[in-house]
Amino acid sequence: MSESLFIVSRLRLLRVLKFSDRKGYIGTLEFLVQLRYLDIPYLSLQMSERLENLEFLFVTGGQTTNPVFSNMPKLRHLDLETPSRVSKDWKIPQTHSLETLSGVLVYNFDDEKILRCFPHLRHLKCHYDKSWNDCPDLSFLTQLESLKMTFYGWKLKFGEINFPTNIKKLSLSRSFPCERMSSVGKLPNLEILKLEYLNFEGENWNTNDDEFQKLKYLKLRSLAFERWNTSGDHFPTLEQLVLESCIYLKSIPSELGYIPTLQMIELHSCSIRVRESALKIKEEQEENGNEELKVIIN
Template sequence: MAGYTVIRSLSQTIKQILNHAEYPISVNGAQQIRRLQEKADQFLEYLIEFGVEGSRLERRIRDAANEAEDVIEHWMHEHIRSTAAGLAPDVEYDFGELNMAMEEIYSLDQEVDEHIQQEMAKLYARPRPRPRRVVMLQPSPTPTPAVDSFTAVGLEEQVDKLRDELCGISIGMTTLAITGMGGSPEESVKHFVSTNLAFATAIKSNGKVKSCSIHDLLRDLFKRKALYENYERRISNSHLDLREVARGYASTMRTIISFQRNESSLRGLRKFKLLRVLDLVDTDAYSLPASVFDLFHLRYLAFGCPMEVPSSISRLQNLRSLIIRPSKRSRKYRYNSRDEVYLPLEIWMMPLLTHLVSFFDLLPNPERAASALKELHTLSVVTKLICTEEMMELICNVEKLSITYFGDRYQQDYQLHNLALLSQLEKLTLVVKEGSHLLQTKAKPVFPERLKKLTLSGWRFPWEDMKAIADLPYLEVLKLRDHAFQGHTWETDSEEDEERLFDSLKYLLIEESDIEKWEAEKRHFRGLERLVFKGCANLSQIPKYMRYIHGLQLIEVDRANLTLLECFRQMQVTRNDMWVKVLIIREL
């Protein structure tokens, strides 16, 4: 619901301005903003219980909340800008603007109360329900002529049935269940039943949806609805110069995704004072315009690499997500891993930073002035991370960590045993490129107990070192890529007869390995659901008992090992004949 989303956003903005000492608000101003907070909370309750999306009252609430939030965010932006310039902001003027927005908020009070009373009266006057009769409608196999003033393709017979049920005499209450796909983010339907409207485009290793798309019909519907309700506050710019866009949208725009190659086109950014999301990944700019760092309300910033990251990025105190990806410019050639682009030391001065995805950058070594990034949950694709105790304390709450090392460049101790200090870590990726033999003797990781997903690539550990992973009690996903382990035989035999290894593991991937034989005890891998083998041309067998693992649903093998693929297919027939859960064998 658009109104609900806007009111929530307003409430969060109010809390931000009230809870930070950097905004010196007068006593009267603070009282006024608190009254606005109370009204916002009341409107939230109303919209949850009685609000009708798209109704006149809901639209008025949304527009009034948008206006109030714009005024508050303008004041916050001007205050920060003026303070940086050594000037005092015009507080009285800005609160005068807020007074005008508040008048509309208060005018809605009475209408909201009246609507609540009306709905409550209907609720109490509603008659007690009588026994219900259920009628299920199914698509007609043979289309018949259209009914009355509209066409229901393939459902004409059912429409007649529906009309009879609605217009006929009924003693009790009747429930009509109508299923199927709706037809037209007008033609007959042919698919700061078999076609779904939403569908998955990528699946995680645990079987859950990783990303999804929506049907074109739904996208067009959402887009028309957003324009109708005046809720379009974003723009994807591939043609227009931002300076031209700013003339009509700068005061309300919240999101910009720019594909402009011309760096000069980005100069108009300074006019978008209330911007929250800025994506410049596919521009050809070599540096961010200085105006970007005046966007105080920015929550999400993405840009292309290689690009200079100045120390002034720390001025974006509300930034939650910083994404540095390869741009189109860098994709034209193979990026040289020896080219280093450093993040500034000031990255440690951004307390609200939650997601830092840096494909080629090096995280700077902290100094005494650095403070812990307690909100940081994702630190991804960072290189040369030396896991000192101090560093682990600064990223103590990280939940997802991805590190790449270049073994022929950095011949030092990375202190990976300190990874165990990350008590909140659930997903870990450790990749070694170039010269992994130099690292395997110097960098023995110790994994935190809470780990659920582990990806290792290029390490060339001996299979005996797998014991440190086998004991992880919550590990569900294990991906071994590019000779993560080397050796001809992997044995998971344990000294203790009752010991259960890989007890929670559901997904196992072995990719590019010289493994020839895999041996395990029956009490191991009992929760396994999916097995994937890629580039394992020498593997001749896996533990025979695995065909009896009840939860095993899918085995995938590429054409590098057709013998193993045929072995699995025979195992599939045997297993399915034994009334065990159906096993699917898939050729990659």
């Protein structure tokens, strides 16, 4: 037995463990049956067989991960740093108590079927491949509170999107189609929305009266749209607006300045026209006696 293996084998009551490379832990996990937290570069089927008390699992490398969920009944948080496809080899009970799942690739309805084994998910970060011109129905995740979705492809076209209605925080990146934004706006409990690198090039973003009724925080990052047609009534509870690298946007709608809850407009690397429109909004509000609105320009 190697010296490192001997040392680890003596730590049978160890609860938290982080490995910096693969060489140090091959064959050692079988001794650590009391682990609650594990940060590891790679995990195989064989490695996960003795981790029945594990609650937090972070896999920081590798593109394939096949944990045996049936042997990890207490696992609540799984984070895959490198996006990995949900594998049919994942041995999952009919329902599992997993609450956080991050870094899964979804290619087809088989992957969606596996996601249905985690009805208690509260936080999900997933990636959708361009080869699948459809968006899975995630409405079955009735306890989901936060969702981050990254879409790979160009100008994806798919039908109606069924988000879980309890979502409070939503982040959309890459190729989410502009024409489907109304599905986002109608989420009844949405409070935080981040839109990043969306392909809105040459298009207008039009919002409606029945959208974003509980939204408090809105961040737009690197959106290539030119005009934002909206009204303060469309964001009645907005508190903070953040724009970053929206270089094609002509101006911030002045109507947003009249949202009674708005406290801050924050700009990063935006065009002169956007900066000028933000300062004009602040000036108009000061003339109307509103000294509370802050405008931060970086």
